Amino acid sequence: MFPESFTFSIADWVNGWVDALVTNYGDVFRHISDTLLWAIVNLEGVLRMAPWWLMLAIVGGIAWHATRKVVATAVIVGLLFLVGAVGLWDKLMQTLALMLVATLISVLIGIPLGILSARSNRLRSVLMPLLDIMQTMPSFVYLIPVLMLFGLGKVPAIFATVIYAAPPLIRLTDLGIRQVDGEVMEAINAFGANRWQQLFGVQLPLALPSIMAGINQTTMMALSMVVIASMIGARGLGEDVLVGIQTLNVGRGLEAGLAIVILAVVIDRITQAYGRPRHEVSK
Amino acid sequence: MSNAAISKIEVKNVFKIFGNRSKEALELIRQNKTKDQVLAETGCVVGVNDLSLSIGTGEIFVIMGLSGSGKSTLVRHFNRLIDPTSGAILVDGEDILQLDMDALREFRRHKISMVFQSFGLLPHKSVLDNVAYGLKVRGESKQVCAERALHWINTVGLKGYENKYPHQLSGGMRQRVGLARALAADTDIILMDEAFSALDPLIRAEMQDQLLELQKTLHKTIVFITHDLDEAVRIGNRIAILKDGKLIQVGTPREILHSPADEYVDRFVQRRAAVV
Numbered sequence: 367m368f369p370e371s372f373t374f375s376i377a378d379w380v381n382g383w384v385d386a387l388v389t390n391y392g393d394v395f396r397h398i399s400d401t402l403l404w405a406i407v408n409l410e411g412v413l414r415m416a417p418w419w420l421m422l423a424i425v426g427g428i429a430w431h432a433t434r435k436v437v438a439t440a441v442i443v444g445l446l447f448l449v450g451a452v453g454l455w456d457k458l459m460q461t462l463a464l465m466l467v468a469t470l471i472s473v474l475i476g477i478p479l480g481i482l483s484a485r486s487n488r489l490r491s492v493l494m495p496l497l498d499i500m501q502t503m504p505s506f507v508y509l510i511p512v513l514m515l516f517g518l519g520k521v522p523a524i525f526a527t528v529i530y531a532a533p534p535l536i537r538l539t540d541l542g543i544r545q546v547d548g549e550v551m552e553a554i555n556a557f558g559a560n561r562w563q564q565l566f567g568v569q570l571p572l573a574l575p576s577i578m579a580g581i582n583q584t585t586m587m588a589l590s591m592v593v594i595a596s597m598i599g600a601r602g603l604g605e606d607v608l609v610g611i612q613t614l615n616v617g618r619g620l621e622a623g624l625a626i627v628i629l630a631v632v633i634d635r636i637t638q639a640y641g642r643p644r645h646e647v648s649k
Numbered sequence: 650m651s652n653a654a655i656s657k658i659e660v661k662n663v664f665k666i667f668g669n670r671s672k673e674a675l676e677l678i679r680q681n682k683t684k685d686q687v688l689a690e691t692g693c694v695v696g697v698n699d700l701s702l703s704i705g706t707g708e709i710f711v712i713m714g715l716s717g718s719g720k721s722t723l724v725r726h727f728n729r730l731i732d733p734t735s736g737a738i739l740v741d742g743e744d745i746l747q748l749d750m751d752a753l754r755e756f757r758r759h760k761i762s763m764v765f766q767s768f769g770l771l772p773h774k775s776v777l778d779n780v781a782y783g784l785k786v787r788g789e790s791k792q793v794c795a796e797r798a799l800h801w802i803n804t805v806g807l808k809g810y811e812n813k814y815p816h817q818l819s820g821g822m823r824q825r826v827g828l829a830r831a832l833a834a835d836t837d838i839i840l841m842d843e844a845f846s847a848l849d850p851l852i853r854a855e856m857q858d859q860l861l862e863l864q865k866t867l868h869k870t871i872v873f874i875t876h877d878l879d880e881a882v883r884i885g886n887r888i889a890i891l892k893d894g895k896l897i898q899v900g901t902p903r904e905i906l907h908s909p910a911d912e913y914v915d916r917f918v919q920r921r922a923a924v925v
Contacts, residue, residue: 549768550771552769556757556761556762556840557757557758557782557830558756558786559786572773
């Protein structure tokens with residue numbers, strides 16, 4: 367037995383802190399929540415209103431622009447058509463909206479943080495363990511306070527997704543910039559490039575494959591969160607998986623599960639294709 | 650020296666010490682301790698040790714030494730990619746160590762350019778954009794950039810390659826791009842850090858000829874770093890020989906070959922004689 371006199375608990379302290387946060391800053395969080403919800407609802411509305419053939423055409427167009435391959439484009443469009451054919455089109459659009467907003471927020475947070483962390487070793491040494499925590503902490507632990515602050519539904523789902531999905535983007539942005547050839551940086555320095563010119567002219571373009579790999583990972587992790595998100599009231603494909611589990615309807619769960627995989631494959635292929643340097647493809 | 654009538658670059662008692670305890674190391678090295686003793690006592694590496702020299706306007710000044718002799722460190726002091734631990738560096742009579750970040754950037758944009766050993770080209774930009782880089786960074790118009798870049802691409806013999814990317818070129822062609830980039834910036838001073846060392850012997854000779862040919866009309870002040878005495882003798886108006894961050898001898902190629910200052914220089918010369 368571990369001696370009783372050595373034990374202590376931070377649970378009460380954390381509970382008190384979260385309570386205080388909810389009572390004192392509830393309005394602020396409500397405001398953030400409303401803004402986010404407005405964005406998701408609108409995006410979802412647009413995606414669901416758009417005719418299915420138009421959506422397929424748009425995705426096909428993006429896939430073609432990214433891969434420049436007829437077969438790949440056809441497969442991507444065909445797979446999405448299949449999801450519609452099993453009656454999951456509406457849910458697919460809901461999940462897509464959730465994922466797009468979560469990815470967008472992750473990018474807005476992740477890339478600037480990655481850039482800063484590439485610039486400062488001190489920030490990096492603080493940030494990296496924090497990212498480890500974000501990735502390994504079971505998501506239900508932070509879902510409870512997030513639920514208390516934002517209520518049930520899409521917004522806490524987005525938050526949980528961002529906490530889980532942003533770390534790989536931060537890491538890979540940092541890595542990509544640090545891997546830019548030292549002599550190239552020395553050369554542009556020697557020609558008098560300022561920080562702005564260094565960052566946007568050289569560091570970001572050369573780190574792009576790595577950053578795109580990060581965005582790819584972020585979208586994949588965001589998709590892996592949709593089932594958990596459905597447990598706190600977010601609609602979409604995860605909901606069907608959850609219902610499938612709860613009613614022992616294996617078939618329905620599998621259909622929805624495969625639809626998530628298809629969405630993942632489609633987004634994966636497109637983001638990976640954008641990550642390849644253009645002029646080397648034409649070699 | 651009489652031929653250094655107007656000196657473009659003047660280096661006065663420059664020390665460069667790498668490491669956390671550079672102040673202590675500086676004291677030790679001033680007490681005439683050797684590089685190895687300083688390393689053992691403080692863990693600091695002496696890059697440049699009490700070095701003074703002056704480089705005249707319009708000459709090709711070669712800095713020679715084995716790897717680790719501090720020549721690449723020294724040349725990076727001239728555009729302050731590296732700051733010295735102590736000493737003064739004057740360019741056109743102005744102490745460049747006093748420049749703040751903005752002034753330093755202006756100095757690098759207009760007065761000094763550089764060619765690198767492994768080229769330092771931007772892999773995501775075409776030959777044209779690479780050559781125009783120095784011009785673009787200092788805010789020249791698109792038209793001026795393209796015009797001047799094309800002129801220098803033609804001059805170094807890369808006509809027709811302006812839309813290629815660096816990875817599509819051979820080593821020799823890449824370094825021509827590096828040279829064109831430095832020339833296009835139209836600075837008085839060009840630093841060349843082992844610029845031809847990565848090239849095979851034939852291409853290297855060709856590049857040396859081209860540099861000499863260009864210099865006939867351009868009269869730039871060129872600081873050329875090499876570890877190869879043949880190359881130094883071939884292109885240098887004057888040669889400085891470095892060992893362990895210390896200046897051993899400065900002189901014309903003839904002086905170096907006929908009256909080597911010490912055994913270290915003599916070994917370079919003997920080796921050359923043996924090869925020839």
